Amino acid sequence: MTDYRTALVYIMVLASAADSDMTDSELQTIGEIVKFLPVFKGYNPDDLPKDANACAELLGGEDGFEEVISQAAKALPEKLHETAYALALEVVAADGFASQEELRLLEILRHTLNVERLVAAAIERGTRARYTSV
Known part of the structure; x- marks a missing residue:
């Protein structure tokens, strides 16, 4: 894989598959992301x-x-590392619950992609805000 967009798709699929349960909401989120971002x-x-x-x-x-x-990490330019982390978070948040496996994946991605801890926290907070409901 050499295309960064394919690498981003792989990251999102990986996030969806991390807990061995690819939900409809996660797959729908991936489709929407690909169409609109x-x-x-x-x-x-x-x-x-x-x-x-x-x-x-x-x-x-x-x-x-x-x-x-x-x-995926090899195919992604450095300036898209934070984007990849954010997309993985979007997929994890899509079904309203983050399993231990998904949280572990996010930690591994953060380290592999060298996303600074404070940057990751900001991305995580933004995702939480978007998915919070009453």
Whole structure:
């Protein structure tokens, strides 16, 4: 994988699959993100199922988790590391609950992508604010 948009899709699929339960709300969130965020300009949303399946296949292989993170990190320019972390958070927040597996994934992503702790906290707070309801 060399395309940064595909890498972002892999990060979101990884976030959805982290707890072994890819919910409809998580998948819908991924689809909406791909269609509307400027970072996906030039990405064909029709490629999403193909890319998601390729990611799932890679995850199913030996050391799949590490391989997905490694490939995605290599394909992402440094200026998109915080974006990747934010997109993973959006997917985790989509179903209203963050499992221990998802929280662990976010921690691994933060370290792998060198997202500073204060920056990560700000991104996390913004996500929490967007998903809070009465």
